[in-house]
Amino acid sequence: MTRQTQFVLAVLLMELLSVAVAIPLMRWDAVSAGLAATSLVRRVTLVQLVETVWPPLGLILVWVAGSRRLASTTPRLADNHRGYTEAALLAAGFFLLAMQGWFASHLGHGRATGFEPVARMAAIFAGLLMATQGNFTAKASPPTGERAPDPASWGRVMRRCGWAQSLAGLAVAIGAVALPPAPMAFVFLAAWLLAMGYLLTQRRALHRPATA
Amino acid sequence: MNRVFKALSDPSRRRVLQLLRERPMSAGELAGHFPFAKPTMSAHFAVLREADLIEADKQGGTIIYRLKLSVVEDALLGFAESLGIGAEPAPDVRKTPKGERP
Numbered sequence: 007m008t009r010q011t012q013f014v015l016a017v018l019l020m021e022l023l024s025v026a027v028a029i030p031l032m033r034w035d036a037v038s039a040g041l042a043a044t045s046l047v048r049r050v051t052l053v054q055l056v057e058t059v060w061p062p063l064g065l066i067l068v069w070v071a072g073s074r075r076l077a078s079t080t081p082r083l084a085d086n087h088r089g090y091t092e093a094a095l096l097a098a099g100f101f102l103l104a105m106q107g108w109f110a111s112h113l114g115h116g117r118a119t120g121f122e123p124v125a126r127m128a129a130i131f132a133g134l135l136m137a138t139q140g141n142f143t144a145k146a147s148p149p150t151g152e153r154a155p156d157p158a159s160w161g162r163v164m165r166r167c168g169w170a171q172s173l174a175g176l177a178v179a180i181g182a183v184a185l186p187p188a189p190m191a192f193v194f195l196a197a198w199l200l201a202m203g204y205l206l207t208q209r210r211a212l213h214r215p216a217t218a
Numbered sequence: 219m220n221r222v223f224k225a226l227s228d229p230s231r232r233r234v235l236q237l238l239r240e241r242p243m244s245a246g247e248l249a250g251h252f253p254f255a256k257p258t259m260s261a262h263f264a265v266l267r268e269a270d271l272i273e274a275d276k277q278g279g280t281i282i283y284r285l286k287l288s289v290v291e292d293a294l295l296g297f298a299e300s301l302g303i304g305a306e307p308a309p310d311v312r313k314t315p316k317g318e319r320p
Contacts, residue, residue, distance in 0.1 A: 140289060141288045141289040141290055142288055144287060144288050144289050144292065145270075145286050145287060145288040145291075147273060147284075147286065148284075157242060157275075157284060158241045158242055158284075161242070161284060161285055165285075165287070165292070168288070168289050169289055169292070172289045
């Protein structure tokens with residue numbers, strides 16, 4: 007991972023952590039009331055006040071996963087593939103920042119965020135990110151170095167995975183905009199299963215040496 | 219994107235991409251499918267490389283070309299093929315009987 011990407015991710019994480027701590031402190035009256043309360047309504051308010059904690063945790067998760075993938079040298083991912091992966095990490099970081107800002111603007115004023123708009127917003131972003139990443143995944147050059155896969159089979163696998171990823175991403179984004187909650191959940195489940203399938207296929211292609 | 223459209227507007231260049239879809243090929247192997255002179259083929263390869271639709275890998279004295287299409291570019295290639303944009307494609311000389319090379 008380049009130093010520039012690491013720097014931007016570190017700044018984003020610091021900002022996300024600051025807001026995650028600041029919002030419950032700003033609304034300490036509601037937090038203490040929620041802790042002491044026996045009523046469900048106040049407990050729900052307490053749960054909402056920690057919503058700002060999820061975005062920094064999400065960023066840490068994608069940062070660790072991305073770093074692991076980029077750090078591998080057996081084989082080493084091609085430069086353009088590394089670029090696409092880093093761009094996706096940055097896009098995810100900025101989305102989490104926007105999402106947390108939205109939570110914070112509601113919670114800071116004591117308004118409820120509501121689950122459905124948050125789920126839809128997250129799904130639209132995740133779908134568009136999947137579709138964009140799939141578009142470029144198909145173009146990724148084969149990895150190089152020790153245990154590098156056969157370039158021909160790598161190209162075929164990545165093209166198929168790219169198509170699957172892009173179509174699944176578009177289905178998720180369109181589903182999040184157009185469908186009611188129940189069918190939307192089925193679209194997400196199908197897209198998630200497809201995503202697991204192509205991630206496993208990509209992993210197998212990456213670790214299938216040319217001279218097996 | 220202009221470069222991509224320019225590259226995909228020519229049927230011969232689209233045929234090169236279709237051939238590379240099967241497997242990576244050397245410049246000589248690809249040229250064998252077309253009735254063009256080497257400089258013409260080199261010019262086609264240069265346009266495709268400039269549009270970032272193929273990548274070249276030099277192995278010894280041979281240049282191996284590999285497909286490098288994003289999903290959008292792949293879809294555009296499909297559209298251009300189905301609409302038949304451009305002139306008639308150059309005939310595949312490997313399928314032409316001996317002595318009738320155009």
